[in-house]
Amino acid sequence: MAKVLIVYGTTEGQTAKIAEHLADAGRRLGHTVDVRHAPDVAADTDPARYDGVLVGASVHEGRYQRAVREFIERHSQALAARPSGFFSVSLAAASRDPAEREAIERIAANFEEGAGWAPQRTASFAGALKYTQYSWLKRALMKYISGKEGGDTDTSRDFEYTDWDAVTRFAEDFFGGLSAA
Ligand SMILES: Cc1cc2nc3c(=O)[nH]c(=O)nc-3n(C[C@H](O)[C@H](O)[C@H](O)COP(=O)(O)O)c2cc1C
Known part of the structure:
Protein backbone atom coordinates (compact mmCIF):
# COMPACT_ATOMS: atom_id res chain seq x y z
CA MET A 1 0.00 0.00 0.00
CA ALA A 2 1.18 3.51 -0.73
CA LYS A 3 2.37 6.30 1.54
CA VAL A 4 0.85 9.66 0.60
CA LEU A 5 1.50 13.22 1.73
CA ILE A 6 -1.27 15.83 1.65
CA VAL A 7 -0.16 19.46 2.02
CA TYR A 8 -2.75 22.23 2.13
CA GLY A 9 -3.14 25.95 2.54
CA THR A 10 -6.20 27.30 4.30
CA THR A 11 -7.36 30.68 5.58
CA GLU A 12 -10.70 29.84 7.20
CA GLY A 13 -10.38 26.07 7.61
CA GLN A 14 -12.44 24.55 4.77
CA THR A 15 -9.44 23.29 2.79
CA ALA A 16 -8.12 21.66 5.97
CA LYS A 17 -11.44 19.85 6.31
CA ILE A 18 -11.28 18.72 2.67
CA ALA A 19 -7.67 17.54 3.15
CA GLU A 20 -8.76 15.44 6.14
CA HIS A 21 -11.67 14.01 4.13
CA LEU A 22 -9.25 13.00 1.35
CA ALA A 23 -6.91 11.47 3.92
CA ASP A 24 -9.74 9.46 5.51
CA ALA A 25 -10.77 8.14 2.10
CA GLY A 26 -7.16 7.11 1.38
CA ARG A 27 -6.84 5.38 4.76
CA ARG A 28 -10.09 3.50 4.18
CA LEU A 29 -8.45 2.15 1.01
CA GLY A 30 -5.55 0.90 3.13
CA HIS A 31 -2.98 3.64 2.43
CA THR A 32 -0.85 5.55 4.92
CA VAL A 33 -1.59 9.27 4.71
CA ASP A 34 0.15 12.21 6.40
CA VAL A 35 -1.59 15.62 6.34
CA ARG A 36 0.36 18.86 6.81
CA HIS A 37 -0.60 22.55 6.82
CA ALA A 38 1.74 24.21 4.29
CA PRO A 39 3.14 26.89 6.65
CA ASP A 40 3.99 24.15 9.17
CA VAL A 41 5.67 21.73 6.78
CA ALA A 42 8.81 20.84 8.68
CA ALA A 43 12.23 20.48 7.11
CA ASP A 44 11.97 16.75 7.75
CA THR A 45 8.77 16.41 5.69
CA ASP A 46 10.30 15.30 2.43
CA PRO A 47 7.84 14.54 -0.41
CA ALA A 48 10.56 12.30 -1.91
CA ARG A 49 9.80 9.82 0.90
CA TYR A 50 6.20 9.42 -0.31
CA ASP A 51 4.66 7.45 -3.17
CA GLY A 52 2.29 10.28 -4.03
CA VAL A 53 1.55 13.87 -3.04
CA LEU A 54 -1.71 15.85 -3.00
CA VAL A 55 -1.59 19.62 -2.62
CA GLY A 56 -4.59 21.83 -1.90
CA ALA A 57 -5.18 25.56 -1.53
CA SER A 58 -8.09 28.00 -1.35
CA VAL A 59 -8.69 31.14 -3.36
CA HIS A 60 -8.79 34.55 -1.71
CA GLU A 61 -9.00 37.61 -3.93
CA GLY A 62 -7.95 35.51 -6.90
CA ARG A 63 -4.89 33.96 -5.26
CA TYR A 64 -3.84 30.79 -3.48
CA GLN A 65 -1.84 30.76 -0.24
CA ARG A 66 1.79 31.73 -0.74
CA ALA A 67 3.05 28.90 1.53
CA VAL A 68 1.56 26.37 -0.88
CA ARG A 69 3.34 27.86 -3.83
CA GLU A 70 6.59 27.92 -1.84
CA PHE A 71 6.15 24.23 -0.97
CA ILE A 72 5.62 23.34 -4.65
CA GLU A 73 8.62 25.36 -5.79
CA ARG A 74 10.86 23.97 -3.06
CA HIS A 75 9.97 20.39 -3.95
CA SER A 76 9.47 20.63 -7.70
CA GLN A 77 11.77 17.69 -8.46
CA ALA A 78 10.11 15.36 -5.97
CA LEU A 79 6.66 16.38 -7.24
CA ALA A 80 7.66 15.78 -10.86
CA ALA A 81 8.98 12.32 -10.00
CA ARG A 82 5.81 10.84 -8.46
CA PRO A 83 2.03 10.93 -8.92
CA SER A 84 0.65 14.23 -7.68
CA GLY A 85 -2.64 16.06 -7.64
CA PHE A 86 -3.88 19.58 -6.96
CA PHE A 87 -7.23 20.47 -5.39
CA SER A 88 -8.48 24.02 -5.53
CA VAL A 89 -11.12 25.35 -3.12
CA SER A 90 -13.19 28.43 -3.94
CA LEU A 91 -16.67 29.87 -3.96
CA ALA A 92 -16.59 30.33 -7.72
CA ALA A 93 -16.47 26.54 -8.11
CA ALA A 94 -20.08 26.56 -6.87
CA SER A 95 -21.17 29.40 -9.16
CA ARG A 96 -24.03 28.92 -11.61
CA ASP A 97 -22.11 31.15 -14.01
CA PRO A 98 -19.82 29.03 -16.23
CA ALA A 99 -17.54 32.07 -16.75
CA GLU A 100 -16.89 32.18 -12.98
CA ARG A 101 -16.02 28.49 -12.92
CA GLU A 102 -13.77 28.89 -15.96
CA ALA A 103 -12.01 31.82 -14.27
CA ILE A 104 -11.10 29.57 -11.34
CA GLU A 105 -9.86 26.84 -13.71
CA ARG A 106 -7.63 29.49 -15.28
CA ILE A 107 -6.36 30.67 -11.89
CA ALA A 108 -5.53 27.05 -11.02
CA ALA A 109 -3.80 26.39 -14.36
CA ASN A 110 -1.76 29.61 -14.08
CA PHE A 111 -0.82 28.72 -10.51
CA GLU A 112 0.42 25.27 -11.51
CA GLU A 113 2.29 26.65 -14.51
CA GLY A 114 3.79 29.53 -12.51
CA ALA A 115 5.03 27.12 -9.87
CA GLY A 116 6.49 24.86 -12.57
CA TRP A 117 4.29 21.91 -11.66
CA ALA A 118 2.21 19.58 -13.82
CA PRO A 119 0.04 17.48 -11.48
CA GLN A 120 -1.56 14.39 -13.02
CA ARG A 121 -4.89 15.14 -11.44
CA THR A 122 -6.65 18.36 -10.55
CA ALA A 123 -9.99 19.10 -8.91
CA SER A 124 -11.96 22.24 -8.18
CA PHE A 125 -14.11 22.03 -5.06
CA ALA A 126 -16.64 24.49 -3.74
CA GLY A 127 -15.71 25.88 -0.32
CA ALA A 128 -17.76 27.56 2.38
CA THR A 162 -18.49 21.43 -0.68
CA ASP A 163 -19.72 18.36 -2.55
CA TRP A 164 -18.28 15.65 -0.30
CA ASP A 165 -19.11 12.92 -2.80
CA ALA A 166 -16.98 14.73 -5.38
CA VAL A 167 -14.14 14.91 -2.83
CA THR A 168 -14.45 11.16 -2.20
CA ARG A 169 -14.45 10.46 -5.95
CA PHE A 170 -11.26 12.52 -6.40
CA ALA A 171 -9.63 10.59 -3.54
CA GLU A 172 -10.68 7.23 -4.98
CA ASP A 173 -9.36 8.23 -8.39
CA PHE A 174 -6.00 9.40 -7.02
CA PHE A 175 -5.47 6.56 -4.53
CA GLY A 176 -6.82 4.02 -7.03
CA GLY A 177 -4.20 5.20 -9.53
CA LEU A 178 -1.48 4.61 -6.94
CA SER A 179 -2.68 1.08 -6.25
CA ALA A 180 -2.63 0.33 -9.96
CA ALA A 181 0.89 1.77 -10.42
C1 LIG B 1 -11.73 37.59 1.96
C2 LIG B 1 -12.15 36.48 1.06
C3 LIG B 1 -11.85 36.54 -0.30
C4 LIG B 1 -12.25 35.51 -1.16
N1 LIG B 1 -11.95 35.59 -2.48
C5 LIG B 1 -12.42 34.63 -3.33
C6 LIG B 1 -12.18 34.73 -4.73
O1 LIG B 1 -11.50 35.62 -5.22
N2 LIG B 1 -12.71 33.77 -5.53
C7 LIG B 1 -13.46 32.73 -5.03
O2 LIG B 1 -13.94 31.91 -5.80
N3 LIG B 1 -13.65 32.58 -3.70
C8 LIG B 1 -13.15 33.51 -2.85
N4 LIG B 1 -13.36 33.39 -1.50
C9 LIG B 1 -14.07 32.21 -0.99
C10 LIG B 1 -13.09 31.17 -0.41
O3 LIG B 1 -12.31 30.57 -1.44
C11 LIG B 1 -13.93 30.11 0.30
O4 LIG B 1 -14.54 30.72 1.42
C12 LIG B 1 -13.13 28.90 0.75
O5 LIG B 1 -14.00 27.98 1.39
C13 LIG B 1 -12.00 29.28 1.70
O6 LIG B 1 -11.27 28.12 2.02
P1 LIG B 1 -10.42 28.05 3.37
O7 LIG B 1 -11.42 28.05 4.50
O8 LIG B 1 -9.70 26.75 3.27
O9 LIG B 1 -9.50 29.23 3.36
C14 LIG B 1 -12.95 34.39 -0.63
C15 LIG B 1 -13.22 34.32 0.75
C16 LIG B 1 -12.84 35.34 1.58
C17 LIG B 1 -13.16 35.25 3.05
Whole structure:
Protein backbone atom coordinates (compact mmCIF):
# COMPACT_ATOMS: atom_id res chain seq x y z
CA MET A 1 0.00 0.00 0.00
CA ALA A 2 1.18 3.51 -0.73
CA LYS A 3 2.37 6.30 1.54
CA VAL A 4 0.85 9.66 0.60
CA LEU A 5 1.50 13.22 1.73
CA ILE A 6 -1.27 15.83 1.65
CA VAL A 7 -0.16 19.46 2.02
CA TYR A 8 -2.75 22.23 2.13
CA GLY A 9 -3.14 25.95 2.54
CA THR A 10 -6.20 27.30 4.30
CA THR A 11 -7.36 30.68 5.58
CA GLU A 12 -10.70 29.84 7.20
CA GLY A 13 -10.38 26.07 7.61
CA GLN A 14 -12.44 24.55 4.77
CA THR A 15 -9.44 23.29 2.79
CA ALA A 16 -8.12 21.66 5.97
CA LYS A 17 -11.44 19.85 6.31
CA ILE A 18 -11.28 18.72 2.67
CA ALA A 19 -7.67 17.54 3.15
CA GLU A 20 -8.76 15.44 6.14
CA HIS A 21 -11.67 14.01 4.13
CA LEU A 22 -9.25 13.00 1.35
CA ALA A 23 -6.91 11.47 3.92
CA ASP A 24 -9.74 9.46 5.51
CA ALA A 25 -10.77 8.14 2.10
CA GLY A 26 -7.16 7.11 1.38
CA ARG A 27 -6.84 5.38 4.76
CA ARG A 28 -10.09 3.50 4.18
CA LEU A 29 -8.45 2.15 1.01
CA GLY A 30 -5.55 0.90 3.13
CA HIS A 31 -2.98 3.64 2.43
CA THR A 32 -0.85 5.55 4.92
CA VAL A 33 -1.59 9.27 4.71
CA ASP A 34 0.15 12.21 6.40
CA VAL A 35 -1.59 15.62 6.34
CA ARG A 36 0.36 18.86 6.81
CA HIS A 37 -0.60 22.55 6.82
CA ALA A 38 1.74 24.21 4.29
CA PRO A 39 3.14 26.89 6.65
CA ASP A 40 3.99 24.15 9.17
CA VAL A 41 5.67 21.73 6.78
CA ALA A 42 8.81 20.84 8.68
CA ALA A 43 12.23 20.48 7.11
CA ASP A 44 11.97 16.75 7.75
CA THR A 45 8.77 16.41 5.69
CA ASP A 46 10.30 15.30 2.43
CA PRO A 47 7.84 14.54 -0.41
CA ALA A 48 10.56 12.30 -1.91
CA ARG A 49 9.80 9.82 0.90
CA TYR A 50 6.20 9.42 -0.31
CA ASP A 51 4.66 7.45 -3.17
CA GLY A 52 2.29 10.28 -4.03
CA VAL A 53 1.55 13.87 -3.04
CA LEU A 54 -1.71 15.85 -3.00
CA VAL A 55 -1.59 19.62 -2.62
CA GLY A 56 -4.59 21.83 -1.90
CA ALA A 57 -5.18 25.56 -1.53
CA SER A 58 -8.09 28.00 -1.35
CA VAL A 59 -8.69 31.14 -3.36
CA HIS A 60 -8.79 34.55 -1.71
CA GLU A 61 -9.00 37.61 -3.93
CA GLY A 62 -7.95 35.51 -6.90
CA ARG A 63 -4.89 33.96 -5.26
CA TYR A 64 -3.84 30.79 -3.48
CA GLN A 65 -1.84 30.76 -0.24
CA ARG A 66 1.79 31.73 -0.74
CA ALA A 67 3.05 28.90 1.53
CA VAL A 68 1.56 26.37 -0.88
CA ARG A 69 3.34 27.86 -3.83
CA GLU A 70 6.59 27.92 -1.84
CA PHE A 71 6.15 24.23 -0.97
CA ILE A 72 5.62 23.34 -4.65
CA GLU A 73 8.62 25.36 -5.79
CA ARG A 74 10.86 23.97 -3.06
CA HIS A 75 9.97 20.39 -3.95
CA SER A 76 9.47 20.63 -7.70
CA GLN A 77 11.77 17.69 -8.46
CA ALA A 78 10.11 15.36 -5.97
CA LEU A 79 6.66 16.38 -7.24
CA ALA A 80 7.66 15.78 -10.86
CA ALA A 81 8.98 12.32 -10.00
CA ARG A 82 5.81 10.84 -8.46
CA PRO A 83 2.03 10.93 -8.92
CA SER A 84 0.65 14.23 -7.68
CA GLY A 85 -2.64 16.06 -7.64
CA PHE A 86 -3.88 19.58 -6.96
CA PHE A 87 -7.23 20.47 -5.39
CA SER A 88 -8.48 24.02 -5.53
CA VAL A 89 -11.12 25.35 -3.12
CA SER A 90 -13.19 28.43 -3.94
CA LEU A 91 -16.67 29.87 -3.96
CA ALA A 92 -16.59 30.33 -7.72
CA ALA A 93 -16.47 26.54 -8.11
CA ALA A 94 -20.08 26.56 -6.87
CA SER A 95 -21.17 29.40 -9.16
CA ARG A 96 -24.03 28.92 -11.61
CA ASP A 97 -22.11 31.15 -14.01
CA PRO A 98 -19.82 29.03 -16.23
CA ALA A 99 -17.54 32.07 -16.75
CA GLU A 100 -16.89 32.18 -12.98
CA ARG A 101 -16.02 28.49 -12.92
CA GLU A 102 -13.77 28.89 -15.96
CA ALA A 103 -12.01 31.82 -14.27
CA ILE A 104 -11.10 29.57 -11.34
CA GLU A 105 -9.86 26.84 -13.71
CA ARG A 106 -7.63 29.49 -15.28
CA ILE A 107 -6.36 30.67 -11.89
CA ALA A 108 -5.53 27.05 -11.02
CA ALA A 109 -3.80 26.39 -14.36
CA ASN A 110 -1.76 29.61 -14.08
CA PHE A 111 -0.82 28.72 -10.51
CA GLU A 112 0.42 25.27 -11.51
CA GLU A 113 2.29 26.65 -14.51
CA GLY A 114 3.79 29.53 -12.51
CA ALA A 115 5.03 27.12 -9.87
CA GLY A 116 6.49 24.86 -12.57
CA TRP A 117 4.29 21.91 -11.66
CA ALA A 118 2.21 19.58 -13.82
CA PRO A 119 0.04 17.48 -11.48
CA GLN A 120 -1.56 14.39 -13.02
CA ARG A 121 -4.89 15.14 -11.44
CA THR A 122 -6.65 18.36 -10.55
CA ALA A 123 -9.99 19.10 -8.91
CA SER A 124 -11.96 22.24 -8.18
CA PHE A 125 -14.11 22.03 -5.06
CA ALA A 126 -16.64 24.49 -3.74
CA GLY A 127 -15.71 25.88 -0.32
CA ALA A 128 -17.76 27.56 2.38
CA LEU A 129 -18.99 30.93 3.54
CA LYS A 130 -18.09 31.17 7.22
CA TYR A 131 -19.89 34.40 8.07
CA THR A 132 -19.81 33.73 11.82
CA GLN A 133 -16.00 33.45 11.79
CA TYR A 134 -15.25 36.55 9.68
CA SER A 135 -14.34 39.98 10.96
CA TRP A 136 -17.11 42.53 10.31
CA LEU A 137 -15.24 43.81 7.27
CA LYS A 138 -14.79 40.37 5.75
CA ARG A 139 -18.43 39.57 6.56
CA ALA A 140 -19.65 42.70 4.80
CA LEU A 141 -17.41 42.03 1.79
CA MET A 142 -18.47 38.39 1.44
CA LYS A 143 -22.15 39.29 1.91
CA TYR A 144 -21.83 41.83 -0.90
CA ILE A 145 -20.02 39.38 -3.22
CA SER A 146 -22.43 36.54 -2.47
CA GLY A 147 -25.48 38.77 -2.86
CA LYS A 148 -24.21 40.02 -6.22
CA GLU A 149 -24.09 36.38 -7.37
CA GLY A 150 -27.58 35.64 -6.05
CA GLY A 151 -26.02 33.58 -3.24
CA ASP A 152 -26.57 33.29 0.51
CA THR A 153 -26.54 36.53 2.52
CA ASP A 154 -27.79 35.47 5.97
CA THR A 155 -24.71 36.40 7.98
CA SER A 156 -26.07 34.86 11.19
CA ARG A 157 -24.93 31.42 10.02
CA ASP A 158 -22.34 29.61 7.89
CA PHE A 159 -22.88 27.91 4.52
CA GLU A 160 -20.97 24.91 3.24
CA TYR A 161 -21.08 24.20 -0.49
CA THR A 162 -18.49 21.43 -0.68
CA ASP A 163 -19.72 18.36 -2.55
CA TRP A 164 -18.28 15.65 -0.30
CA ASP A 165 -19.11 12.92 -2.80
CA ALA A 166 -16.98 14.73 -5.38
CA VAL A 167 -14.14 14.91 -2.83
CA THR A 168 -14.45 11.16 -2.20
CA ARG A 169 -14.45 10.46 -5.95
CA PHE A 170 -11.26 12.52 -6.40
CA ALA A 171 -9.63 10.59 -3.54
CA GLU A 172 -10.68 7.23 -4.98
CA ASP A 173 -9.36 8.23 -8.39
CA PHE A 174 -6.00 9.40 -7.02
CA PHE A 175 -5.47 6.56 -4.53
CA GLY A 176 -6.82 4.02 -7.03
CA GLY A 177 -4.20 5.20 -9.53
CA LEU A 178 -1.48 4.61 -6.94
CA SER A 179 -2.68 1.08 -6.25
CA ALA A 180 -2.63 0.33 -9.96
CA ALA A 181 0.89 1.77 -10.42
C1 LIG B 1 -11.73 37.59 1.96
C2 LIG B 1 -12.15 36.48 1.06
C3 LIG B 1 -11.85 36.54 -0.30
C4 LIG B 1 -12.25 35.51 -1.16
N1 LIG B 1 -11.95 35.59 -2.48
C5 LIG B 1 -12.42 34.63 -3.33
C6 LIG B 1 -12.18 34.73 -4.73
O1 LIG B 1 -11.50 35.62 -5.22
N2 LIG B 1 -12.71 33.77 -5.53
C7 LIG B 1 -13.46 32.73 -5.03
O2 LIG B 1 -13.94 31.91 -5.80
N3 LIG B 1 -13.65 32.58 -3.70
C8 LIG B 1 -13.15 33.51 -2.85
N4 LIG B 1 -13.36 33.39 -1.50
C9 LIG B 1 -14.07 32.21 -0.99
C10 LIG B 1 -13.09 31.17 -0.41
O3 LIG B 1 -12.31 30.57 -1.44
C11 LIG B 1 -13.93 30.11 0.30
O4 LIG B 1 -14.54 30.72 1.42
C12 LIG B 1 -13.13 28.90 0.75
O5 LIG B 1 -14.00 27.98 1.39
C13 LIG B 1 -12.00 29.28 1.70
O6 LIG B 1 -11.27 28.12 2.02
P1 LIG B 1 -10.42 28.05 3.37
O7 LIG B 1 -11.42 28.05 4.50
O8 LIG B 1 -9.70 26.75 3.27
O9 LIG B 1 -9.50 29.23 3.36
C14 LIG B 1 -12.95 34.39 -0.63
C15 LIG B 1 -13.22 34.32 0.75
C16 LIG B 1 -12.84 35.34 1.58
C17 LIG B 1 -13.16 35.25 3.05
